[in-house]
Amino acid sequence: MRRRNEPVYDTAVGVGRSLFGFWRLRRHTSGIEHLPDEGGAVIAMTHFGYLEFALVEWATVLHNRRRIRFMAKQGAFDQPIVGRLLRSMRHIAVDMRAGAAAYADAVAALRSGELVGVFPEAGVSASFTVRELKSGAVRLAQEAGVPIIPVAVWGGHRLLTKNHRVGFRERFGVPVHFSFGEPITVAPGADVGASTEQLRDRLQGMIDELQRDYPVDGTGAWWQPRALGGTAPTPAEAAAADLERERRREARRQTTS
Numbered sequence: 001m002r003r004r005n006e007p008v009y010d011t012a013v014g015v016g017r018s019l020f021g022f023w024r025l026r027r028h029t030s031g032i033e034h035l036p037d038e039g040g041a042v043i044a045m046t047h048f049g050y051l052e053f054a055l056v057e058w059a060t061v062l063h064n065r066r067r068i069r070f071m072a073k074q075g076a077f078d079q080p081i082v083g084r085l086l087r088s089m090r091h092i093a094v095d096m097r098a099g100a101a102a103y104a105d106a107v108a109a110l111r112s113g114e115l116v117g118v119f120p121e122a123g124v125s126a127s128f129t130v131r132e133l134k135s136g137a138v139r140l141a142q143e144a145g146v147p148i149i150p151v152a153v154w155g156g157h158r159l160l161t162k163n164h165r166v167g168f169r170e171r172f173g174v175p176v177h178f179s180f181g182e183p184i185t186v187a188p189g190a191d192v193g194a195s196t197e198q199l200r201d202r203l204q205g206m207i208d209e210l211q212r213d214y215p216v217d218g219t220g221a222w223w224q225p226r227a228l229g230g231t232a233p234t235p236a237e238a239a240a241a242d243l244e245r246e247r248r249r250e251a252r253r254q255t256t257s
Helices: 007-022 052-064 080-088 100-111 136-144 192-213 235-256
Strands: 026-030 041-045 068-073 092-094 115-118 148-154 175-180
Touching (some): 007 052, 007 080, 026 052, 041 136, 052 068, 052 115, 052 148, 092 100, 100 115, 136 148, 136 192, 148 192, 175 192
Parallel strands (some): 026 175, 041 115, 041 148, 068 092
8 A cells, every 4th residue: 555645644643753752661562563565454452552543653653654543532632733743644533422534434444444543441541451342453453354464562650640740750761662463353143242352361461471581670669560560459449449530520511511
């Protein structure tokens, strides 16, 4: 597939690469050969921080210069400057209350040979473990007839995440490790629930390997899961905090409506 000229996207990638270079991030990538050079695919990523989209695009561009069309919340597109940039880069807006249009746009992009990036956890996991997944990634791959490429990222959350303010100096020299998994094919008649659970198990297994091989001891660290000796919230604690946050958000909506 011929790569079209996209100056806005290329500029954004350049800015990201400059920032990651300034921070002197130590990138390590495995399984990158699973990323297709041509054709559509769903890029299903873990979501422990706010920069995974840029980090995964960084690894992708360095490998084969392909661009990923990320599915992002409508709120980001509603911002005047950010929204204009996102639309210029042909990312896909997702209205959480009415997602049919975004779904159709993503299927069309996949069928035209694009890479579409999704976070199937539908939000940052503050426990730094893979949460229960939404079924959208599997349904997109099934309908468009393309593979899912599972991608795990470990270390990116040490740069920017929720519920923790990362100090300026903490970002320098952070190892960021990527694992691109073997493609998952979802047959037309496959059970979506079972395939979604397969994807979750694959992502968590990849994260387990990245954590095992990570060159920094996370014992006692805020960025390490509790089960591995860190001080991050447990999955249950993180889920309870998310539920309370959503309750407060909904209360504010009702107050202002």
